[in-house]
Amino acid sequence: MANIMIQRGSKGDYVFYLPKRDLEDAIVSMEFDTPEKWGGEIKLNNGGSYYIEPQIAPAKLPISLRARRLDAAE
Amino acid sequence: MSALTREETEALIQEVLEVYPEKARKDREKHLMVNDQSIEQSKKCITSNRKSLPGVMTIRGCAYAGSKGVVWGPIKDMIHISHGPVGCGQYSRAGRRNYYVGTTGINTFGTMNFTSDFQEKDIVFGGDKKLAKVMTEIEGLFPLNKGISIQSECPIGLIGDDIEAVAKKTAAETGKPVVPVRCEGFRGVSQSLGHHIANDAIRDWVLPRREGKAFEGTPYDVAVIGDYNIGGDAWSSRILLEEMGLRVIAQWSGDGTIAEMEKTPYVKLNLIHCYRSMNYIARHMEEKYSIPWIEYNFFGPTKVAESLRAIAAHFDDKIKAGAERVIAKYQAMMDEVIAKYKPRLQGKRVMLYVGGLRPRHVIGAYEDLGMEVVGTGYEFGHGDDYDRTIKDMGNATLIYDDVTGFEFEEFVKRVKPDLVGSGIKEKFIFQKMGVPFRQMHSWDYSGPYHGYDGFAIFARDMDMTINNPCWSKMQAPWLKKAEPEAEKKAA
Numbered sequence: 001m002a003n004i005m006i007q008r009g010s011k012g013d014y015v016f017y018l019p020k021r022d023l024e025d026a027i028v029s030m031e032f033d034t035p036e037k038w039g040g041e042i043k044l045n046n047g048g049s050y051y052i053e054p055q056i057a058p059a060k061l062p063i064s065l066r067a068r069r070l071d072a073a074e
Numbered sequence: 075m076s077a078l079t080r081e082e083t084e085a086l087i088q089e090v091l092e093v094y095p096e097k098a099r100k101d102r103e104k105h106l107m108v109n110d111q112s113i114e115q116s117k118k119c120i121t122s123n124r125k126s127l128p129g130v131m132t133i134r135g136c137a138y139a140g141s142k143g144v145v146w147g148p149i150k151d152m153i154h155i156s157h158g159p160v161g162c163g164q165y166s167r168a169g170r171r172n173y174y175v176g177t178t179g180i181n182t183f184g185t186m187n188f189t190s191d192f193q194e195k196d197i198v199f200g201g202d203k204k205l206a207k208v209m210t211e212i213e214g215l216f217p218l219n220k221g222i223s224i225q226s227e228c229p230i231g232l233i234g235d236d237i238e239a240v241a242k243k244t245a246a247e248t249g250k251p252v253v254p255v256r257c258e259g260f261r262g263v264s265q266s267l268g269h270h271i272a273n274d275a276i277r278d279w280v281l282p283r284r285e286g287k288a289f290e291g292t293p294y295d296v297a298v299i300g301d302y303n304i305g306g307d308a309w310s311s312r313i314l315l316e317e318m319g320l321r322v323i324a325q326w327s328g329d330g331t332i333a334e335m336e337k338t339p340y341v342k343l344n345l346i347h348c349y350r351s352m353n354y355i356a357r358h359m360e361e362k363y364s365i366p367w368i369e370y371n372f373f374g375p376t377k378v379a380e381s382l383r384a385i386a387a388h389f390d391d392k393i394k395a396g397a398e399r400v401i402a403k404y405q406a407m408m409d410e411v412i413a414k415y416k417p418r419l420q421g422k423r424v425m426l427y428v429g430g431l432r433p434r435h436v437i438g439a440y441e442d443l444g445m446e447v448v449g450t451g452y453e454f455g456h457g458d459d460y461d462r463t464i465k466d467m468g469n470a471t472l473i474y475d476d477v478t479g480f481e482f483e484e485f486v487k488r489v490k491p492d493l494v495g496s497g498i499k500e501k502f503i504f505q506k507m508g509v510p511f512r513q514m515h516s517w518d519y520s521g522p523y524h525g526y527d528g529f530a531i532f533a534r535d536m537d538m539t540i541n542n543p544c545w546s547k548m549q550a551p552w553l554k555k556a557e558p559e560a561e562k563k564a565a
């Protein structure tokens with residue numbers, strides 16, 4: 001499990017940030033993206049993917065979360 | 075010499091790599107690239123933020139340098155103890171030229187070196203007692219200090235001292251903040267992790283101190299973050315922001331104070347100049363206090379105007395009009411500077427190799443003078459820095475990460491730039507090779523270079539260096555063959 005941060009990019013997209021490794025990347029897909037259910041498997045632009053426990057969509061971004069790594073890019 | 079083509083640049087990289095053993099060659103190959111603006115993701119073609127190769131001459135610093143030297147050091151009213159042996163602090167003392175106002179030794183301490191001067195017995199028996207004693211002494215000798223930060227050097231982590239406990243105890247005694255920073259030099263691959271650790275220490279030990287206290291804010295409060303006031307940079311930036319109607323309530327950390335930092339959670343917008351060293355705290359404040367942040371660039375009139383407008387876009391029409399007024403006010407002065415220096419500098423080619431933001435930020439300033447940046451690289455940049463750089467650099471230019479002494483020399487020999495901008499360690503090598511050189515960390519004891527006033531100085535300095543008559547005197551007179559005849563004829 002790793003601490004990650006999800007924020008809004010300049011174009012309204014989600015941006016993923018992993019402080020431990022200073023990794024900033026765009027999120028290309030998120031499994032659930034509705035107000036009631038939000039999260040699940042997220043895919044990064046660099047090919048990596050993480051899993052965050054589906055939850056109610058956060059009221060504001062950025063938000064720090066715990067995520068599980070499914071597949072790292074490098 | 076005309077610019078190299080993509081193929082030539084690629085061949086140059088291969089040629090330089092040839093001297094390495096196979097394993098080293100493979101590793102270094104990943105850190106060098108030929109720029110291609112169509113690439114969206116730097117990760118595919120350049121690797122960064124990796125451990126330097128043993129045996130090569132790297133130009134990087136350590137985590138302690140990133141924390142004490144960069145982030146914490148310039149906070150002028152605190153005393154920063156270099157905790158450990160004397161050398162780390164003494165050899166880097168006052169080297170960064172972070173200007174500040176105040177009386178050194180009375181209420182400001184920027185250029186002084188405080189150390190716990192570890193000896194053998196401190197390593198064997200632990201240095202916590204000594205640290206407590208040092209801090210008591212400091213309180214007696216410099217009662218006007220506003221707090222202390224403990225900057226760990228390598229041995230502290232190795233012997234496992236509990237500096238947090240000492241910090242808490244002393245803070246309770248003196249009633250002033252005492253911040254332990256775990257920035258031992260061996261952590262991470264470069265000074266970059268030191269920035270991060272320092273940011274985390276600010277987050278945990280400084281920002282919460284004023285939470286919930288009254289603060290008389292205005293809708294125009296901003297903080298300048300990641301400007302270290304080298305040669306007065308923050309001052310020449312700050313006046314522009316104030317002229318357009320904003321209120322700068324904190325400067326991080328050049329000419330900054332701890333009180334300013336504590337007040338930062340009350341600002342409306344964080345302005346980030348050095349993204350690499352301070353983005354962590356900006357992200358934290360965005361999450362915790364909902365303060366948006368933007369990156370700006372105050373090098374060269376084009377970028378200054380662009381940045382002022384981008385900053386103003388976060389505020390109302392009054393500030394937007396203010397930004398236009400400031401841009402218009404300095405336009406004439408900038409035109410004059412460009413009219414004077416552009417003809418002397420037009421077409422000159424520059425290679426850079428600097429730290430956190432300048433490899434990409436200064437490109438605009440050179441372009442304003444009609445110059446071209448043909449190679450650039452970061453000592454300790456990360457993927458997101460390179461993502462941002464690719465767009466700013468021309469096609470087929472060289473980009474190098476954590477360049478080694480050997481590679482840099484070879485690149486300069488072949489690319490033959492008219493100017494190299496890097497640090498003090500590189501300066502004399504290139505000057506002896508006959509290449510004009512400017513230190514782009516400390517502005518070669520000049521500055522400021524930020525803002526409109528800074529650009530005038532920047533232009534003058536570049537002209538002074540490139541067009542210096544000494545570069546035509548590189549060859550001893552008796553080695554010059556037959557040339558005088560030709561010269562006479564021409565004359």
Ligand code: SF4
Nearest residue numbers: 136138162227228259
């Ligand atoms: S690496 Fe360690 S010993 Fe060397 S300067 Fe940094 S803190 Fe000091």
